[in-house]
Amino acid sequence: MPASHKIDDVLGLIVTTWSGAASDAAVIEALQNYCKDIRSQPKYRAYHELVDFTPATELLLTSRGIVELSRIAAKADGPGVKTKLAIIVSSSLGYGLGRMYQIYRNMVPSAQKELGVFKTYREGLKWIGHEYDVEPSIRQ
Numbered sequence: 198m199p200a201s202h203k204i205d206d207v208l209g210l211i212v213t214t215w216s217g218a219a220s221d222a223a224v225i226e227a228l229q230n231y232c233k234d235i236r237s238q239p240k241y242r243a244y245h246e247l248v249d250f251t252p253a254t255e256l257l258l259t260s261r262g263i264v265e266l267s268r269i270a271a272k273a274d275g276p277g278v279k280t281k282l283a284i285i286v287s288s289s290l291g292y293g294l295g296r297m298y299q300i301y302r303n304m305v306p307s308a309q310k311e312l313g314v315f316k317t318y319r320e321g322l323k324w325i326g327h328e329y330d331v332e333p334s335i336r337q
Contacts, residue, residue: 199253200227202235204244208327211241213248218255221262228266232273242275245325246310249318251287256294263298271305283321284314292316 199217204210213231217223235241250256258266274280284295295314302308315321 199223200231202231204235204241209244210325210327211235211244211246213246214252215248215250216252216254218257219250219253220255220257221259221265224258225262225265225269228269232269236273242278243280245280246282247285247318247321247325248282249285249321250291250295251285251318253291256286256288256291258294260297263294264301267298267301267305270302270310271308274307274309276307276309279309279311281311281313281325283325284312285316285318285321286314287316 199215199219201214201216203212203214205212215224215227284298286292286295292314299312299314302310302312313321313324315324
């Protein structure tokens with residue numbers, strides 16, 4: 198699977214790293230598995246998330262796929278639980294796709310997550326509320 202997850206219980210943070218091509222079908226399948234296996238567990242409902250797409254070899258996402266991802270992700274939000282999701286991308290295309298996801302995700306009425314799109318891991322981690330000195334223990 199091109200998505201791998203690390204969970205830091207001390208920081209209350211789930212870090213997902215994407216490797217390989219990021220197509221609609223692959224990312225949707227990975228998100229569905231993540232929601233079923235991790236986000237569905239009450240312990241992780243209040244954890245912040247960081248998704249790192251910088252190792253991805255290709256970004257092949259479409260607007261239709263991003264709309265579907267937004268819908269699936271919003272359904273996994275815990276009611277009344279506000280968390281943050283930092284999306285890390287290295288290219289202008291990735292940044293644009295991340296911002297598109299942010300907009301669609303915020304349009305879902307039940308959405309409970311605050312999103313940010315960043316070009317560096319450090320910026321994303323800081324925005325979530327963690328200082329960079331903790332990063333090496335959770336990053337792959």
